Amino acid sequence: MAHQIILPRTMQIGKDASKQITETLASLNCSKPLLITDKVMVELGYADRITSYLAEHSIALDVFSDTVPEPTVASISAGVEALRAKPYDCIIALGGGSPIDSAKAIGILGKYGGEMRDYKFPRVVNEEGLPIIAIPTTAGTGSEVTRFTIITDEQTSEKMLCVGSGFMPTAALIDFSLTLSLPQRVTADTGIDALTHAIEAYVSRKANLYSDAQALSAMALIAPNLRTVFADGKNENAREAMMLGSTLAGIAFSNASVALVHGMSRPIGAAFHVPHGLSNAMLLPAVTAFSIPSAPVRYAQCARAMGIATQGDSDDLANQKLINELKALNADLQVPTPKDFGIDKEAFFTITSTMAEQALASGSPGNNPRIPTIEEMVAIYISLWD
Structure with a gap:
């Protein structure tokens, strides 16, 4: 029996892998990224670090930092609104599983519209969203290499499991040095x-x-x-x-x-x-x-x-x-x-x-x-x- 294996198109693994962000953007023919992250990553200076790497190559970066620890329909909607504000051609997802999961949902909804509930399992979402470059800052969720995202419906308190290759990041920069300050x-x-x-x-x-x-x-x-x-x-x-x-x-x-x-x-x-x-x-x-x-x-x-x-x-x-x-x-x-x-x-x-x-x-x-x-x-x- 054959098994389909789905992975990011490219991965950089090791200390300072996150510094490969400009090369990764170039490999994907992308130049107008939106950084999706959370307030903690901003406060710790990690978002500024990515911004600085890109500024050295004359790439401007806008930041959406209003993701929440357990992504909700409302938080995803706010991200979709931010994504549609300008002609972004990709998403950089920085943080733990929640910002990366949020970016996956935002990338699909931002491109195809509809409601988050439209995309929950048992539907399999194989439509290709905006390219996502995932930069994990925790050693836990594995969201940078998975075809899943989980979004909470506040009205029903249901954690909706969303599945499909459309949620797989296009690239992942796996830099353990970003975990050294984790509580x-x-x-x-x-x-x-x-x-x-x-x-x-x-x-x-x-x-x-x-x-x-x-x-x-x-x-x-x-x-x-x-x-x-x-x-x-x-x-x-x-x-x-x-x-x-x-x-x-x-x-x-x-x-x-x-x-x-x-x-x-x-x-x-x-x-x-x-x-x-x-x-x-x-x-x-x-x-x-x-x-x-x-x-x-x-x-x-x-x-x-x-x-x-x-x-x-x-x-x-x-x-x-x-x-x-x-x-x-x-x-x-x-x-x-x-x-x-x-x-x-x-x-x-x-x-x-x-x-x-x-x-x-x-x-x-x-x-x-x-x-x-x-x-x-x-x-x-x-x-x-x-």
């Missing part, structure tokens, strides 16, 4: 997000030999370095490993799909404003324990790739080590429970069935080795509380 909490949340991408891609029902190779390599890079970057954010070797691991994990899940963790994570984020990586972390141990009986060999290989089980360990022992490690990782990275995060208990328990229904509708649970019922997802949600 501990962002480092932890995005790092566990990347690890979740790799694990879910490997156990997904849509996994293939290509995605397997990327996922296993990603786990081998992320697992030994996540605690290190949490404790010492200036460790360049660990930051570089995390950045490459995140990108490989993004490639893996973009070509194999995520599964139950992500399906159940999105409704938590939409309803209670929990950062995406953090809600993944809350769910990862429980969902992994639920899913192992349907894919014990695959999960055991994850434990071995992560370096927490040996080739001599039985699959049962490797899987027990995997569960123990995921719980220990959450403890070491100070991942809160929903209760500790400050979510209202009654509100959380009241909405568990709705969240389960939204998770199922996203399609991601259908990729899981063990496909859950609504009742089983509700039980998992309840088990997270404290």
Whole structure:
């Protein structure tokens, strides 16, 4: 069986890769970019850095910095308005997953019009939007190499999953030096997000030999370095490993799909404003324990790739080590429970069935080795509380 593999047209990977922005624009025959980012990237000076690189080559750059941490229909609409204000021929997306996801949606809506809901899954968006050059500043989402974007509908609190080659960035500049100033909490949340991408891609029902190779390599890079970057954010070797691991994990899940963790994570984020990586972390141990009986060999290989089980360990022992490690990782990275995060208990328990229904509708649970019922997802949600 053949598998379609979709990647950016070009990638620059390594320290100072972001300095290749002018050469990348030239390779795409683009000269009128709009930079889409957020206020943090402006405050940290990263937006000015890109502006300066381009000014040296007489390329003017306008900046739209009103993206929000969890992109919404309203924030995308504001970006589309900015994009249509001038004849821009491409987008530079700078930041974590939210600015890059925003840029993907803005590029499609800005060119084709309509409403964001028109583009949500199960529609597959293969129309080509404006060229996007993605410059990630976190080692986590992998959005620079994925054909997905997630936008929240404020009216329904639904996190809409949008899928298709139209959302794949045209180019990616993957510069780990941009992650050196990340705060501990962002480092932890995005790092566990990347690890979740790799694990879910490997156990997904849509996994293939290509995605397997990327996922296993990603786990081998992320697992030994996540605690290190949490404790010492200036460790360049660990930051570089995390950045490459995140990108490989993004490639893996973009070509194999995520599964139950992500399906159940999105409704938590939409309803209670929990950062995406953090809600993944809350769910990862429980969902992994639920899913192992349907894919014990695959999960055991994850434990071995992560370096927490040996080739001599039985699959049962490797899987027990995997569960123990995921719980220990959450403890070491100070991942809160929903209760500790400050979510209202009654509100959380009241909405568990709705969240389960939204998770199922996203399609991601259908990729899981063990496909859950609504009742089983509700039980998992309840088990997270404290």
